[in-house]
Amino acid sequence: MSSSEDDIPLVGGGKLNGNNRAHSPKSKETISADVDREMNKENPPHGRGIQPGITLRHGPVEEMDVDEPATNGVTTNGDMQGKRKSRASVNGTKSYKEQSSDEDEEPLSKRRRTSAANRKAESESDDEPIIAKKKSGAGLPKKPHKVTKEDLGLSDDSDAPISAKLTKTKASIEKQAEKEAKNLRKEEKKPAASKRAAKKEESDDEPIQKKRRGTATKKTPVKKEESDDDVPLARKAPAKKATGKGKTEAPAPAKRQPKSDAKSKTPKREQTEEAGEDDEEEFRWWENPMKGDGTKKWTSLEHNGVIFPPPYEPLPANVKxxxxxxxxxxxxxxxxxxxxxxxxxxxxxxxxxxxxxxxxxxxxxxxxxxxxxxxxxxxxxxxxxxxxxxxxxxxxxxxxxxxxxxxxRAPAEKKAEKAEKEKDEAPYMFCLWDGRKQKVGNFRVEPPGLFRGRGEHPKTGRVKQRVLPEQITLNIGKDAQVPAPPEGHRWKEVKHDQEGTWLAMWTENINGAYKYVMLAANSDIKGQSDFKKFEKARELKKHIDHIRKDYRKNLTAKLMADRQLATAVYLIDQFALRAGNEKGEDEADTVGCCSLKYEHVTLKPPNKVVFDFLGKDSIRFYEEFDVDPLVFTNLKIFKKPPKEEGDEIFDRLNTSTLNKHLSGYMQGLTAKVFRTYNASFTMSQLLQKMKSEGSVAEKVKDYNEANREVAVLCNHKRTVAAGHAGQMEKMGDRIKGLQYQRWRVKQMMIDLEGAKIKKKKGAQYFELDEDLDEEWIKEHQAFLVQEQRQKIEKKFQKDNEKLVAEGEKEMKTKELQERLKAADELADKFKKENKTKKVVAEGKGVTLEKLEANVEKLDQRITTMQVQALDKDNNKEVSLGTSKINYIDPRLTVVFSKKFNVPIEKFFSKTLREKFDWAIKSADENWEF
The missing domain is CATH 1.10.10.41 (Yeast DNA topoisomerase - domain 1)
Structure with a gap:
């Protein structure tokens, strides 16, 4: 037989051609028992089928430069970062060549991360306490409220390493998954059996005389009440409404917006802007998800095209x-x-x-x-x-x-510009999709610039060329008016693709990728896409036990292709590895499970595997996993000489073959569904056992704890952000500021009541918090004085702008100087307090009761902020946003919100609430994944 790669069979049929691999396969078609015995000498495969270990360290050994997404001027520091600015002195502007020096004076978020010294410093900073680097754990609650070990099903063995405890949790969750899969299949069989039994009962209950005459009396069998949590919500029978006196009535059908006349050949732009604004009725598409499952996505489509970036403005003559x-x-x-x-x-x-x-x-x-x-x-x-x-x-x-x-610029000028911009963009923000008004997502064509990429992208720095109308293809209804291109230009093409959900497209010049203008995330079409994605993951619940049983069985298969397939599915299911696709020579060398090469996998006996490769978006994936001994043995076989660097581990497998195999278990099942299923099912198990109590902040922290457990158990983690240490330091300063404020109020109580209150409360009650030293207090006082000064100046400026807008004269500088005296008085007050060690009670009608109420309020604010700080620090290695939005079914977040009475706004921003509107309206606290 020929040994050429064209003759190599693939799992599931077909052959591997030379275009699919850079290197010829070097593994044999079958694996002999001798090879298995040889590989198992050092680490015998005892404990077959053991649960894989959980890694707690994820990300590169050394920090890598990663481009953050563009924010259009919006801060990426998160909601909890305060407005307080750094007290560090602001240096003069340096040239870009000088910015690499004196980095210790710069904020962490702006320091370069390319030097080993900076990486070490940042690493040390991240390991230090949150509030102050001088004092360990100062300002943080010693026992914050969080998900307990009992809630997670962990043992009380405090000596056991956390990885062992989490491994036990994962094993428990997998066992529960197997149990649920069997129950779901059993429930599916019940309706058919019930029908047969009911039919037999009808026949047996009929009078003999009627049977002989051939007549039948029909009976309505009483159906057994069954759980429908597993059924897609849209396909469940809606609950009947109570009408009183024991009667019920069927719910009204979903309301729909009347469609506009699709035959109109000259629709106006006003139709797109105004349609549905006055009498729009909610379209609850999730109650009928089967609609639109065919290839035809729309019947009529009208839109106004795209907005192009402004033309280039040349530099002034003196700028060269x-x-x-x-x-x-x-x-x-x-x-x-x-x-x-x-x-x-x-x-x-x-x-x-x-x-x-x-x-x-x-x-x-x-x-x-x-x-x-x-x-x-x-x-x-x-x-x-x-x-x-x-x-x-x-x-x-x-x-x-x-x-x-x-x-x-003046606020009025900014506001006017914003209004003008919104007016210009209004016609492009919405389209008419089958007569329904839908918001368009990205109707602006990308401006030219330099491509940055992520991680170590080989094309970083390339020029993104300006996109012209001649490069853009529009997709629109046949009867719709085609938007006019900019003067002097024409569209590349106008299509009427009813199978596509895009409105416009072009090809960018960097990677030759297609760019699409799509509907917004909160549109019906996008919502249905998300809904189907999570329903697909729910459907996997019925088959997961069979899949896991089969791949564990095939870890010892004789055929190399079968064993490679089983090992790959194991890694994808257990460690959330992406499937991976082939890359061209000019693309980033990113890989996934099926495209792993010899150098990407290091084996450490008895069963530890180190993965080190560039994953999605060129982000380095460096991780160590404890794997099943059989998997370890297989990887040794797959790396067996004569394989060497550059050769592929899974040389008899590719992603199309893998997904074809998975679709045999369930229609539409692909490797990426496992990430969604594992995250959602794990979260659902944690939520079922959780008992969240306390304040809203503490409950949010509980949710984040569960989300973090999902990230660890499903290996969805990230490296620590460069600015994390700086953000934590700012939060620590805010907490200490509140502690100082509380101390001053307590001192005012002494000023009012003297030794009497001190004796009643105890001397310890009035002591300064241990993490507030004299040096920090003076620095904080100076900050408060400067902050008040800035507030006064800002208020003065706004008042003047208001006067000018009303046609009156501006106030003179003398008025500002008069107002600034308040800041000078505050500085004098702090100076006197530091000298006399006494704080005079202040405020109108101040009483002991009012001061005690103020202390109580400050206590609550401090506790809340401490919980938030600890939560933020715990999340430094976990991308909770990505997990919450992309992998965890949003209905689970809604369940937590409703079950523990936490506003959904605490979890979903306004944009996400619009995106997941279907989840918020369709799930209640009893919904199950």
Missing amino acids: LLYDGTPVKLHPEAEEVAGFFGIMLNSTHNVENPTFQKNFFDDFQKVLKKTGGATDKDGKKVNIKEFSKLDFRQIFEYYESKKIARNS
């Missing part, structure tokens, strides 16, 4: 790119590309990345060549050959000054 110290003149197209780099000079982890620099310079030179190159002030050619001689500082300073001027 310098080459070797010489100002150069560029064609506007080349000048725009130079500006892309110049505006990013403060993003040192990008502009100082050699790959970023090289890719930018290669594209910049191409644009220079295309546009005629660069010239000096005398018109002589300047040959730009070396990137190191380019100086973008003038460009950077110009755009920074524009940014500062823009931010410092």
Whole structure:
């Protein structure tokens, strides 16, 4: 037989052709018993089928640079970060080349993360206490309310490592999954059996005379009440409404918005903007999810196209790119590309990345060549050959000054600009989909710029070219009016693809990927997509026990292909590895389970496996797992010589084969469904056992604890964010500020009552908190004085703006100076208190009862903030947002919200509440995944 790879059979049929693999497979078609015995000598496969271990360390050994998503000016520090600014002195603006020095004076979030020293410093900082680095655990509750070991089914063995306890929890959850799968299949069989029994009962109960005459009396069998938690909500029979006197009536059918006339050939833009605003009735599509399951997604579709970014505005004559110290003149197209780099000079982890620099310079030179190159002030050619001689500082300073001027505009001017922008965008924000008004998600065409990518993307720094109408294809109804392209341009194509849910598309030039304009996340179409995704995961509940039983059995299969398939499904199910796809030569070398190579897997006897590779979005996946001994043995076989670096571990398997195998268990089942199922089922098990009590903040913390358990148990974790330590320090300062405020109120009580109250409450009650020292207090007092000064200045400015708007004269500076005396008085008060060690009671009609009430309020605020701080620190290695939005069924979050009486706003932002509107309205506290 030929040994060429064309003859190698694949699992599930088909052959592997040479285009699918960079290296020829080197594993044999079958695995002999001798090979198994040889591999098991060092680690015999006793304890077959043991539960895999749980890793508590996830992410790279060394921190890697990762681009954060664009925020359009919105802070990414999270809701809990206060407005308080750092007390560190603000240094003068440095050039981008100087920013690598004196980093200790910069906020952590702005420090470069490329040096080993910074990585070490950050690592040490993350290991230090939350509130203060000087004092261990100061300001934090010693026993915060959280999910107990009993709630999670953990033992009380305090000596057992956390990994062992979590392993036991995971084993318990898997056992429960097997039990539920059997029960669900049993429940499915009941209706058929009930029908047969009812039919037989009818026949037996009929009078003999009627049977002989061939007549039958029909009886209505009483159906046994069955659980329908497993059935998609849309397919369940709606509950009947009580009408009184023991009567019930069927619920009214779902209300629908009357469709507009689809035959209208010239719809106006006003139709898109105004349709459904006055008499829109809620369309509860989740009550009828089967509608729209065919290939035809819409009958009529009307929209107004896309918005293009504004044209490039050339730089002023006095702002130039310098080459070797010489100002150069560029064609506007080349000048725009130079500006892309110049505006990013403060993003040192990008502009100082050699790959970023090289890719930018290669594209910049191409644009220079295309546009005629660069010239000096005398018109002589300047040959730009070396990137190191380019100086973008003038460009950077110009755009920074524009940014500062823009931010410092009067509020009225900003408001007017925003209103004008909203007016221009209004026609594009909505479309008419089968006559229903639906919000469009991303109707703006991406502006040109520099591609950043994530992780170690090989194309970082490439120029994202401006997208023209000639590159854009529209998708719209045949009878709809096609939106006009910008003057002087035309659309690439206009389609009427009723099987597509996109409105417009184009191909970007970096990776050749298609970009689509789709409906917004809160639209019916997007909601149905999310609904089906989670229902697919719910359906997996019925089959998970069979799948796990089969892959564990096939871990010892004789056929290499079968054993590789079983091992891959094991890793995907147990450790949430993505399936992985083949990559082209010019794409990032990201891999998943099926595309793992020899160098990505390190084996440590007896059963520890180290994975180290670039995963999705070029984020490094470095993790150690304790695996089933049989899996360890298989990986040893898959790496057996003559395999070497560059060769694939699973050389007889690919993702299409894997997913084809999985679809044999359940229609539409793919590898990615396991991530959703495992996260949702684990969360549902934790919630069933949870008993959340206390304040809303404590209950939110309980939910986050459960979410974090899901992340650990399902291996959905992340590396610590660069700015985490700085954020925790700010939260610590806010807590200490409240503690200082509480101490002052207690001192006022002494001022009112003297030794009497001190004797009654005890001396300890009035002592200063141990993490508040004299140095910090003076620093905090200075901050409070400066804060008050800034508030007074801001209020003065707003009052003047209001006067001008009303046509009156502005107040003079003298008035501001008069107002600022209040800040000076506060400074004097603090100075006197520090000297006399006495705080005079202040406030109108101050009494002991009022002061005690203030202390009580401050106690509550401090406790709440401490819980939030501890929760935030515990979540530093867990992406709770990603887990909550993408993997955990949102109905489970709704269950927690309703069961423990916590506002859903505490878990879902306004955007997410719109996105998961179907979940909020369809699930109650008794819903089960």
